[in-house]
Amino acid sequence: MVPIKTHLQKNILQPAMYNNVQLVRLLRGNHFSYFTNFPSDAAAAVELTLASQCHSSEDGRTVGFSNEYFANLADIHQRMPFVLKAAAQFDELLRRSDRHLIEQAILDIAAGRGVR
Known part of the structure; x- marks a missing residue:
């Protein structure tokens, strides 16, 4: 049996998003620009923030x-x-004393309260 995370990434997101040539070019260009800082401050790190905010x-x-x-997020x-690192981190955060x-x-996002 294939784990749900693998099924989602391989069978749903890969064909729906990551096989799109334009998206792949944008993702790779952003990633490379971020690490080379060329053009200056034009790109952001590829990150997942487990919060209702856009910044690290x-x-x-x-x-x-x-x-x-x-690096190529589309690969x-x-x-x-x-994905596995983010899932493990989310699991750890749910076990900490500051789980709240x-x-x-999650409640902010669900209620559409926007970014903090």
């Missing part, structure tokens, strides 16, 4: 994709470690 947090709720110049073999931060972020 220093409290363990942000998971970065890769520090390699030529499932590069993306799956990122994650719960509040």
Whole structure:
């Protein structure tokens, strides 16, 4: 039996998003631009912030994709470690004493309260 995370990434998101040539070019261009800082400050890191905010947090709720110049989020073999790392981090956050931060972020998102 294939785990749901693998099924979702491989059978749903890969054909729906990551096989799109334009999206792949944008993702790779953003990633490369971020690490080379060329053009200056034109790109952002590829990250998942497990909060109702758009910017990195220093409290363990942000998971970065890769520090390699030529990393490719569209490549499932590069993306799956990122997905698994984010899932593990989310699980850990749910077990911590400050779990309420994650719960509040989920409630904010569900209620459409926007970005903090």
